[in-house]
Amino acid sequence: MNVSIRNAIISDIPSIKSILSQYILETELVEDNIDQFIVAKNRGRIVGCACLDTGAGVVELRSIAVLPGWKNKGLGRRLLETLEQRAKGMTGRIYVRTTARGFFEKMGFRALDNSQKPVLWQDCAECDRFDVCMQVPMVLELR
Numbered sequence: 001m002n003v004s005i006r007n008a009i010i011s012d013i014p015s016i017k018s019i020l021s022q023y024i025l026e027t028e029l030v031e032d033n034i035d036q037f038i039v040a041k042n043r044g045r046i047v048g049c050a051c052l053d054t055g056a057g058v059v060e061l062r063s064i065a066v067l068p069g070w071k072n073k074g075l076g077r078r079l080l081e082t083l084e085q086r087a088k089g090m091t092g093r094i095y096v097r098t099t100a101r102g103f104f105e106k107m108g109f110r111a112l113d114n115s116q117k118p119v120l121w122q123d124c125a126e127c128d129r130f131d132v133c134m135q136v137p138m139v140l141e142l143r
């Protein structure tokens, strides 16, 4: 697999948004958080992305996605492991809110009780879709 992973730059924004929108993942925050994104590139094309949100509150993995034709080739693992290395030294654990529970369990994350969401995230506490939200809170202890 001839794929390199590097920090995202501003000109990557349209490609990142295109990948995220294929899975109906949030795209509105990409511009403001571009410094926290990494991208995976094959032959000049962005084929995957991920973001480590180190803003307010917990350190959170967001927006991890690979193009449909690139699934199950180990790329999600590489993106996650790259951000894990980045997170070490700044935190002891990484959180995620996700519908891809199986992938994150494979990667060593453990599911938390849903009641933890409003405790960990202010936007969950204020969300009027909390009762119907399918995103599972999960945590990875870094060692």
Ligand SMILES: CC(C)(COP(=O)(O)OP(=O)(O)OC[C@H]1O[C@@H](n2cnc3c(N)ncnc32)[C@H](O)[C@@H]1OP(=O)(O)O)[C@@H](O)C(=O)NCCC(=O)NCCS
Binding pocket: 023, 025, 062, 063, 064, 065, 066, 067, 070, 071, 072, 073, 074, 075, 076, 077, 078, 096, 097, 098, 099, 100, 101, 102, 103, 106, 107
């Ligand atoms: C989640 C996603 C990023 C995983 O990327 P990927 O490149 O397909 O995953 P990998 O090939 O690196 O898989 C790593 C391991 O997880 C497993 N895995 C991948 N997706 C899985 C899933 N949905 N359920 C269970 N296991 C899964 C793989 O089989 C592999 O296991 P192995 O190491 O035993 O072989 C990708 O499926 C995707 O883009 N999904 C849509 C977007 C999305 O929902 N993102 C989550 C936002 S929080």
